[in-house]
Amino acid sequence: MMKPQPEETMRLIAACAALILTVAPAAGQMPSTDIFVADLRIDGRTIDIGTPRNATARQGYDNQPWFLRDGSGFLYNADVGGQTEIFRFDLGMWTATRLTETPENEFSPSLTADGTMLVVRWPADMSTGALWRYTSAGAPIGEHPASVERVGYYGVADDAGLAFFVNDSARTFKVVTASGEERTILRGLAGSPPQHIPGTRAVSFMMPADDGQIWIHRLDLASGDIERIAPRVGETLSYAWLPGNMLLMPGGNAVYALDSAQGGEWREVARFDGADLASIVRIAVSAAGDRVALVAEQP
Numbered sequence: 001m002m003k004p005q006p007e008e009t010m011r012l013i014a015a016c017a018a019l020i021l022t023v024a025p026a027a028g029q030m031p032s033t034d035i036f037v038a039d040l041r042i043d044g045r046t047i048d049i050g051t052p053r054n055a056t057a058r059q060g061y062d063n064q065p066w067f068l069r070d071g072s073g074f075l076y077n078a079d080v081g082g083q084t085e086i087f088r089f090d091l092g093m094w095t096a097t098r099l100t101e102t103p104e105n106e107f108s109p110s111l112t113a114d115g116t117m118l119v120v121r122w123p124a125d126m127s128t129g130a131l132w133r134y135t136s137a138g139a140p141i142g143e144h145p146a147s148v149e150r151v152g153y154y155g156v157a158d159d160a161g162l163a164f165f166v167n168d169s170a171r172t173f174k175v176v177t178a179s180g181e182e183r184t185i186l187r188g189l190a191g192s193p194p195q196h197i198p199g200t201r202a203v204s205f206m207m208p209a210d211d212g213q214i215w216i217h218r219l220d221l222a223s224g225d226i227e228r229i230a231p232r233v234g235e236t237l238s239y240a241w242l243p244g245n246m247l248l249m250p251g252g253n254a255v256y257a258l259d260s261a262q263g264g265e266w267r268e269v270a271r272f273d274g275a276d277l278a279s280i281v282r283i284a285v286s287a288a289g290d291r292v293a294l295v296a297e298q299p
Contacts, residue, residue, distance in 0.1 A: 030061035030079050032298040036277065037074075037091065040285065040292045042242060047257050049270040052277060052294055055089055056096065065089075065293040066110045067286040074284070074293060075099075075109035075117070086119060086138060091291075099138030108153060108193065111136060118144065120151050129167065146176040155194035155203055160221045163194035163203045173205055175221065186226075190214050192237035199243075204229065206237055216247070230258050233266045238282040243289055250280035250294065275299050 036052035056062035061079035068074060073090045086100040086109045099117075100106050107120040115136045122129040131147035131154055134140050144162075152167030159178055166172040170187040173194070177183070190206040197204055201221045208214045209228075216229040216239060232239075234251025242248060245261040248269075256266040272280075282295035 032059055033061055033063050033281065033295050034058075034276065034298055035062050035065050035074075035076055035089075036294045036296060038292050038294065040290055042246070042289055045246075045257075045259065047242075047246075047248070047269040049255060049292055052272065054276065055091075055094070055293075059298075063282060063295050064108050065282070065284045065295065066108075067284060067291065067293065068111065069287050071286050071288050071290065074286075075111070077107050077109060083124060086117070086134075100134065100140075101138070102140065106132075106134075110156065112156070116141070118154070118156070120154065131162070131164075146180065148174050148176065148182065152191060153193035155196055157196045157201070157203050157221060160201050163196075163205070163219075165189055165191065165194060165205070167191075173207075175203075175219075177221075185219060185224075190237055195239075195241060197245075198241050204239075204241070206232065229260050230266070236281050238295075240283045240285040240292070242285060248283055248285065248292070250283050253278045253280065255280070255283065255292075255294070 034054050035056045037055050038052040039050035041048040063077060065074045065076045073088055075086060075088055077084045078087055084105045084107055085098060086106045087096045087098050089096045103124055105122045110118050117134040117136050119132050119134055120129055121132040129151045131144040131151050132140060133142060133144050146162050148164050148166060150167050151164055153165040155163040157163055161175060161177040164174045166174055171189045172187050173185040173189050175183045175185055190208060192206045194203045194205045203219050204216055206214055207217050214232045218227050218229050233249050233256045236250050239247055239249040247258045247260055249256050254268050254271040257269045258266045276298060277296050279297040280294050281297055284293040
């Protein structure tokens, strides 16, 4: 375990300087991506992913799926006329409904336990960003009281507060506790959302080591201790937690698994044929662990 030190922070900033990552591509530069959904079965260390089905088969950017807690569908964002809006996809009806229609760009939707929708909201000129609260139907309520300036990504750590990747020049990692205390943890992160680790008071995040290799790390919210979990597989900055400390991460046209408690190496659990799943860039798993969403760049 480690505590972040000033000299280490400077090395991390230097190692991350080459990662030119932003909260979203500029209008007109967004890649064409689709969201695929597949059944997921977990039996001990055996993980089986069914045949993925394209939920957003259209030209354009569809990304950042977040499964509803009851498993009935997922939220996601999509490019509409050069800006991003939030949609809800119903898995039973296999249809999408647009939720937001604002002059701003909305990203990274999720729902709190009381049904409030959280989104990262940036103006049309992408000059700054904040975490906002919306109704579940998509009406803006206002900026979240725990938001920090230039939010890139966020993670909800249950009753422990919020974790933020800040899209500033230093690529800052901040935590805002449930009592409102704001703490800067590190600088020099890779551009990916912090994630609550199920069953713990800890969050995970991605950060490059001195040699530039990007690792998934764990932050204990009580002690402040940080430890490495695993290096990333492939070139993506997306992974998902499963029950029992298992991780899923895409790489190219495959999905890999790792048992973080047991250590070891990533192992391949699925590989897909076809050009539409040749480049998987994001992954999400339902709360029940019975479905997986894969975002893939389209030819």
